[in-house]
Amino acid sequence: MDGVHRAGVPGVYAEVRDAGRTWRGASGVADVRTGRPVTPDMRQRVGSITKTFTAAAVMQQVEQGRIQLDAPIGGYLPQLVPGERGKKITVRMLLNNTSGLPDYIRYAFPSLQDMSPKSLDDNRFRQFRPAELIKMGVDAPPAGEPGATPGVYSNTNYLLLGQLLEQVTGTTAEKYITRNVIERAGLRHTGFPARPRIEGPHSRMYESLWGLNDPPRDYSVYNMSWTGTGAALVSTMEDLNRFYGKLLDGKIVNQASLAQMQRTVPVVALDGSLIEYGLGLHKVAIRDCGTFWGHDGTVWGAGTMSLTRADGERQLSVALNLQRWNKPDSSGKPQHHPIDAALKSLYRQVMCGDANAQAEKAHNMSPSTSVTSRPAAAASTPDGWGAHTGR
Template sequence: MPGVFAEVRDSGRTWRGASGVADVTTGRPVRADMKHRVGSIAKTFTAAAVMQQVEQGRIRLDAPIGDHLPHLVPGERGRKITVRMLLNHTSGIPDYIVYAFPSLQGFPSLPDMSSKSLDENRFREFRPAELIELGLTAPPTGEPGGPTGVYSNTNYIILGQLLERVTGMKAEAYITRNVIERAGLRHTEFPAGPRIRGPHSRMYESFFGLLDPPRDYSVYTNSWVGPSAGLVSTMEDLNRFYAELLDGRIVSRSSLAQMQQTLPVRALDGSTVQYGLGLHEVDVPGCATFWGHDGSAWGAGAMSLTRADGKRQMSVAINMMRWNELDSAGRPQPHPIDAALKSLYGRAMCDDDGARAAEGRAAQATATRP
């Protein structure tokens, strides 16, 4: 791992730390205050924005999405899929990523998979309607409203279009004004182009060992994820955001209670997480229950978790992704980085007595794909 940086808060005390380099060529060190692509952590921001509109009566959680966006989600699907199902990934609409990036469609078969699409799409401007159509035309992952969900970025691209429909603003603009600024975040934004403004690390993609050495994807358009996973932030801002959200200062307490109603959702890496409306629940035996989200982009990963009582917070960023090589069946193989991250999460989230118990479960929130 070239570099890792983090901020941990505990009952009013704050620790910030960084280790390693932001640039493997120059040796420039990472710093704890660097901006970073935080991937699907953006989903909590988008979900909070939707809940604000629910509070204002412009959106009903259990209304069919076709009532608002019949041109994007037409026919029977538009009548069956509700806003809630999009938020908690029970819509049955699959993720579009392997269709937007055709060279990924061989996953997890190494002979058929390549990084070709990552380079071809570096500056491509995807339209939301294009991404939604890719998801809707792919084979469904299940019936709408099932007892378990399947994680899908398509759901949150649709929610971005819903926000635009009911507010008259681009989703990213509405989220900036009503979520990011309301939380008092100073270093969080949806970049307007492929470059990040301000101090940041380069972001290295190993792509399951196929890219050796790992390739720098720090300059990359966010159009392929938008309000689903296109956010840039700092670890300080992420801790502040989740503190504000879980204290009822971004959405109401009743809206927060809706966001914390969870069910099992199969993540893109095949693991199962307890997912609400834009929030993960992470129960660490011997320690505590945490709420938050994780995320990744090409070359960048992040996780932000806050204890249920709000007194302990952890936000961690790493600047290389998909370091595990795959076996012939496409299963990621163990790597020393995995053990190091487990140890870090356990110590950051729990007191010393609970750190060992935390290590195994804390790592479950780490995404291996965007």
Template sequence: MKPLAKDVETQLDSALDGVCRAGVPGVFAEVRQGEQVWRGASGVADLETGSPVHPGMRQRVGSITKTFVSAAVLRQVEKGRIRLDAPIGDHLPQLVPGERGRKITVRMLLNHTSGLAEYLPYAFPSLKELAPESLDDNRLREFRSVELIALGVGAPATSEPGSTPGVYSNTNYLLLGELLEHLTGTTAEKHIADDVIGPAGLTGTGFPDGPQIEEPHSRMYEALFGRIDPPRDYSVYNMSWVMPGAGLISTVEDLNRFYGKLLAGEIVTPSSLEQMQRTVPVIAQDGRTLDYGLGLYKTETPEGVFWGHDGTVWGALTMSWTRADGGRQFSAAMNLVRWSKPGAVPHPIDDALATLKHEALCGHP
């Protein structure tokens, strides 16, 4: 691997520093342009000790996990074990019973057009008032996916199955985790590790088997839209509350490798990738409207269309973007999230992140 041009690296280093100056304790990233690679880090991993972040740290990557789940499901489609337009009730009638199970398809779960509500406000009731008690009460709780799914299925539907815009819901991906287990006879986490993560050569990626991250990592500071002040560390957390939807741990290097291989047709077939890139409008949890496919979505820049995903869990934000031709990649991780109060004017962090993303996606070697 070769370094990027010196002036580009300087701009990227400056953009990372800008994110920290705006208020994020620590941020690290990797940019790839063909054979050229830049890795950088700025700030601290621990506010108490002042230990620095570094680019090789592990990170809870949140909903980036959904792309891995989607790839695993598409590989089952390729083997003829499931159809994208098969009703989920044909396979999991006990979880989505009756007419709903006959109307909601696997594709609708993957692209968030099922109409199934998000279970999080029911599993974490204090979130309805943006209060942090539920985050602390559930720190070490072991949830069962089927109980969380029942909360989402039992809640009022957000829309009719298949209608757009879709509404982003983790209930969809917990159901896909149960579907993978039904099809393969093993847990979704083990199957994804064996069928996607291992063959892709991702040595720093996996699902946790406990509440701690064993490898070097940052602490994770949650602000909950300004309701936790100062932000609180949630790096030790039982991820059973969202495991198949957002539980994965990875590195910025592995994320670039994964999305590069995915868009090159090395993880799923080109026809499966085409299905993954068929987008519909989906309303995200933060109110944005996404051009969402099957477990990934696109962002358009002056340098072309990029595909990927972002994700948050308590205290961590991660993003990963790869240009459609695979020629430019950017993954970044940071240890503070939900820094702005609802309805507040844009925070300096928002502007600093926009600058970093522009430099990473549109800068020239």
């Protein structure tokens, strides 16, 4: 972790669990101006890790018979996905990102298409409505045919799932997820933010936006209505490890639902990488180290990844307070940065043991960081598995 900090991340903090033992650590600063240090218990905007919580809530409603996985979303929300499209796209397709609905982020933040950070500042305190964002995705050119693989990662899918939860439960999706997922898991520091400022101890969150913000800009104060049930949660590394441990142990959804969540298909992440995606879960197979389940995510200035080995015995949840540090070369391709190598070493050591002895065995490890698998944070927009926006 010190290596990640020395490579250029202001602050990094994590919790690792291994066969009943727990390690927590932090390196660097939470505020580059004052030098205030990061600590392992800080709260973080965890981006698309939120998607696992939303998917678990949907599966609970599947268990109760209120939602059918293979029913068309147009039967539940005809006003949001009308016509033939609504008849072809199923709930399962929304969950595993094979709906063909494109991501709305580029339309909510139009300056990104011109490689400008203007939209990020313009939207800092803007209150988006879910239906407004969903319409941006539904009205945009399709990313693919419903049900076709590889799927295309899209935050539009998970805002629709939030609206579906509201339709069948009679309460807001945020309230349902809080009562039936967050509280059921016994999480004490996890929740949807009620205002732009995070409550409790947290770091500032620095967004480089591929060098367009120089120096990186602090977006720790931000209205998260732009991502809602797709990527708005605030949590701690301890809470994330607890949540995924309980989920994979069948304590949040039943074993039949968990088996459905772990049925993966190939999906193109927002950073262009190909990932194995289930129903709100990523599958990461690391040669000679095991199979891990979890998610990653980024929002403006904050990147997080949480992985749990299939046997539940080894877990990592790690947070970074800098995102999109890879500046493009003359052709527009993101350049390699020392942070990338430092993160790869950290992941190898945590997941496989000794970093040097296992380097060759783990060379194909996928997680980075996005909307969000990859080395933590080279996404096209916030959040992905490695670096996606709103992932």
